[in-house]
Amino acid sequence: MPHDAPPSEPKAIDALLEEVWPGLFALCYRLVGSVEDAEDLTQDSLIKIANAYDRFEGRSAFRTWAYRIATNTCYNFLTSARKRREVVLPDPLETADEFLAATDPDTDADDIRESLEFSFICVLQELSPLQRLVVVLRDVLGWSVTQTAEALGSAPAPVKNIHSRARKRLRELRPGHTTLEPTDPLAEGFMRDYAKAHVEKDIDACLSFYGDESTLYAFPTRKYVGVAEIREYYAAMLPMMPTLFVGVKMNGSLGAACYHPTPDGGLMRTGVVIPEIAAPRPGEDTPYIAQVFWAQEPEHHERANTPDELAEAPKDARYLL
Numbered sequence: 001m002p003h004d005a006p007p008s009e010p011k012a013i014d015a016l017l018e019e020v021w022p023g024l025f026a027l028c029y030r031l032v033g034s035v036e037d038a039e040d041l042t043q044d045s046l047i048k049i050a051n052a053y054d055r056f057e058g059r060s061a062f063r064t065w066a067y068r069i070a071t072n073t074c075y076n077f078l079t080s081a082r083k084r085r086e087v088v089l090p091d092p093l094e095t096a097d098e099f100l101a102a103t104d105p106d107t108d109a110d111d112i113r114e115s116l117e118f119s120f121i122c123v124l125q126e127l128s129p130l131q132r133l134v135v136v137l138r139d140v141l142g143w144s145v146t147q148t149a150e151a152l153g154s155a156p157a158p159v160k161n162i163h164s165r166a167r168k169r170l171r172e173l174r175p176g177h178t179t180l181e182p183t184d185p186l187a188e189g190f191m192r193d194y195a196k197a198h199v200e201k202d203i204d205a206c207l208s209f210y211g212d213e214s215t216l217y218a219f220p221t222r223k224y225v226g227v228a229e230i231r232e233y234y235a236a237m238l239p240m241m242p243t244l245f246v247g248v249k250m251n252g253s254l255g256a257a258c259y260h261p262t263p264d265g266g267l268m269r270t271g272v273v274i275p276e277i278a279a280p281r282p283g284e285d286t287p288y289i290a291q292v293f294w295a296q297e298p299e300h301h302e303r304a305n306t307p308d309e310l311a312e313a314p315k316d317a318r319y320l321l
Contacts, residue, residue: 031136033091075130079129091299091303092251092255092303093251119174119179145160190287203231216229217291243260251274259310267309269306272295272301272303
């Protein structure tokens with residue numbers, strides 16, 4: 001990495017910024033949950049980094065120094081009066097793959113992919129801003145307690161305490177289960193059955209995919225936990241369920257774009273659903289929904305890499321890959 005290049009070289013800073021921006025965006029996205037806000041905060045951070053580059057002394061890696069600036073930019077945003085008044089769920093991301101090479105070379109790609117999964121982004125938003133920062137710096141970026149404390153202008157002891165409380169809260173929010181990989185045949189079969197139940201508007205079949213520990217997020221602000229609460233959602237929404245699900249990958253997870261009929265006989269994309277499919281429990285052979293995210297807002301489903309409209313419904317199709 002060319003972080004030791006002297007500031008006097010005019011192209012050095014441009015090359016460095018190009019190298020770190022995907023990682024900065026991934027950091028900002030994890031922390032704020034909004035793609036638009038993450039893009040703005042990444043740009044703000046890049047400007048600050050460029051303006052401060054002549055004061056970079058090289059006592060740490062350029063990437064670490066840049067991440068500190070982005071961390072503080074995000075923290076100031078999260079603790080602003082405007083942000084504190086907002087209660088919204090995060091945005092899905094079309095793909096996580098382009099950010100896998102944006103971290104330190106020693107970071108495991110699978111760990112980075114998991115840290116961009118939508119289920120993880122959602123539970124992060126339920127932590128306080130300071131807890132969120134500590135979890136991302138310690139558990140995602142692999143920073144030491146000392147590095148994290150320096151980035152936050154704190155001491156190691158308080159950081160350890162914050163980290164401990166945050167991890168305890170994450171365990172409460174994410175009961176132990178194994179998530180199926182998107183390429184697992186069980187996951188694909190599960191999605192076909194899930195789509196079939198919704199297209200046929202069979203409420204009992206729909207509810208059979210959930211357990212008492214399951215969570216359903218309905219954008220932008222609603223959260224349903226357990227079968228009884230999730231039944232309330234379906235009682236209101238079942239008549240309006242899609243007639244076609246088209247498979248997509250969102251945040252590296254298996255999901256589906258949702259389509260409804262148009263008056264001229266075509267189909268229009270109207271939403272996106274992103275499930276976290278848990279592997280069968282011990283002694284069972286059927287996967288289940290750990291968490292699922294239903295979103296109908298255009299800013300969410302427009303990121304699905306599928307056509308906005310289809311001229312006609314594919315024959316006998318409910319779920320297409």
